[in-house]
Amino acid sequence: MSKKIKGKVAYQNLEGGFWSIIGAKGEQLRPVNMPEQLKTEGAAVEISYRPVEEEMSMIMWGQAVTITAFHTLSPQ
Incomplete structure (x- = not known):
């Protein structure tokens, strides 16, 4: 079952580096298939x-x- 979240993309310079998404409530997600567009x-x-x-x-x-x-949101 899929879940939805809004957040911001961040590069984590840890353990070799990886892309992440930080949710609006502080959730920390580590996509294993981060699209290039993001x-x-x-x-x-x-x-x-x-x-x-x-x-x-x-x-x-x-x-x-x-x-x-996924989709990108306009800056606020």
């Missing part, structure tokens, strides 16, 4: 996602998710 620091986005059950990951930050749909 890889812009500070971009406001709305995504639909599903949590990912990872067997093993070197990155110990946020919740791993798969993005199922």
